[in-house]
Amino acid sequence: xxEEYDLVIDFEGTKRYEKTLSALGYSDKAIRYFIDKPFMGRxxxxxxxCEYSGDCGDQLILDLKLDQDRIxxxxxxxxxxxxxxxxxxxxxxxxxxxxxxxxxxLEVEGLQLYxxxxxxxxxxxxxxxxxxxxxxxxxxxxxx
Numbered sequence: 384x385x386e387e388y389d390l391v392i393d394f395e396g397t398k399r400y401e402k403t404l405s406a407l408g409y410s411d412k413a414i415r416y417f418i419d420k421p422f423m424g425r426x427x428x429x430x431x432x433c434e435y436s437g438d439c440g441d442q443l444i445l446d447l448k449l450d451q452d453r454i455x456x457x458x459x460x461x462x463x464x465x466x467x468x469x470x471x472x473x474x475x476x477x478x479x480x481x482x483x484x485x486x487x488x489l490e491v492e493g494l495q496l497y498x499x500x501x502x503x504x505x506x507x508x509x510x511x512x513x514x515x516x517x518x519x520x521x522x523x524x525x526x527x
Contacts, residue, residue: 404465408502413469416498420468422475426458433519437511441467445475445515452482459512466505470512473498478516487520489513 397418404414429446436442441463448456457478459471477497478486491509495501501509 408500409465409469409505410499410501412499413473413501416469416472416476417465420472422458422472423461423468424458425460426456429458431519431523433515433522435511435515435518437463437467437507437514439463439507439511441508441511443467443471443511443515445471445519447519449483452484454478454481454483454486459515463511464505464508466501466508467511469498469501470494470505470508471515474512474516483520483523486516489516 400418401414404417405411409417425444426446426448428448430449431447432444434442434444441461443463444460446458446460447454457475459475461468461471474489474494477494478489481489491506491513494509494513495506498509
């Protein structure tokens with residue numbers, strides 16, 4: 384017997400998230416990254432991958448697809464808070480099209496500007512995303 388399910392979209396729940404995160408100091412852009420999660424998930428055949436854990440317990444896995452030395456796709460698997468998810472999604476968006484060398488120069492302040500603001504208590508989430516990227520690039524350069 385086949386069962387039918389109705390798809391229910393909780394727009395009020397999404398609005399509550401938006402209001403709560405906004406009140407906590409998340410920018411509208413950071414909130415969109417958290418809700419939409421446009422770069423969440425694993426790449427089926429990544430060229431580079433790295434898993435990194437923050438002191439807070441959040442875990443990130445970064446997969447990159449390259450065309451020579453240029454990042455053509457980036458995806459994160461995130462087990463963490465809205466700050467970590469927003470930071471990872473913004474970073475994946477930001478580094479697409481960059482060379483590995485350009486991406487390695489990225490610092491926390493640049494990501495903070497790109498995401499247009501996270502609460503001060505969530506700066507460590509930005510640092511976690513950037514550290515994951517740096518770890519991956521540094522490990523790749525050591526292996527060469």
